[in-house]
Amino acid sequence: MTPDPISEKRTDDIDSDKLLPxxxxxxxxxxxxxxxxxxRNEVSGEVLARVKADYESRLLVIDNEISRQARNFxxxxxxxxxxIERLERALELGLSSLEELKVxxxxxxxxxxEFEEITREKKDKIDLYRGKIKTFKTNQDxxxxxxxxxxxx
Numbered sequence: 001m002t003p004d005p006i007s008e009k010r011t012d013d014i015d016s017d018k019l020l021p022x023x024x025x026x027x028x029x030x031x032x033x034x035x036x037x038x039x040r041n042e043v044s045g046e047v048l049a050r051v052k053a054d055y056e057s058r059l060l061v062i063d064n065e066i067s068r069q070a071r072n073f074x075x076x077x078x079x080x081x082x083x084i085e086r087l088e089r090a091l092e093l094g095l096s097s098l099e100e101l102k103v104x105x106x107x108x109x110x111x112x113x114e115f116e117e118i119t120r121e122k123k124d125k126i127d128l129y130r131g132k133i134k135t136f137k138t139n140q141d142x143x144x145x146x147x148x149x150x151x152x153x
Contacts, residue, residue: 019069019150022062022069023066037052066150070150077143087133088133
């Protein structure tokens with residue numbers, strides 16, 4: 001049997017749930033910075049500068065965390081692509097191996113019982129690879145969508 005290329009990566013590496021509050025907070029801080037600017041005739045320049053600097057530093061922290069998460073997502077996306085490639089190669093090998101098994105059975109190398117058991121094992125492995133490919137591709141699409149939104153925000 002082919003080595004299992006799916007044991008190295010889990011499919012729960014995407015944590016976009018942490019990203020949404022950061023994006024919302026960034027939007028809120030940007031609105032507040034605009035509001036601060038609108039108050040420039042109501043408070044002293046010193047107070048305005050201090051409050052503005054405070055909100056700008058908060059925004060910088062949020063932007064840095066968003067950037068860090070985006071880098072993590074990009075790294076995870078590269079990992080997913082690599083795993084998908086290995087799974088697809090394993091699937092191709094499994095299908096080829098099943099085809100070879102049929103030929104060898106037809107040539108009398110296996111009994112009916114051996115053929116059926118080996119066929120069942122190979123088909124189970126093929127189904128496993130297909131399922132994992134689908135899962136990883138779903139997560140890959142999700143990550144690509146999140147990254148696209150980050151680039152557009």
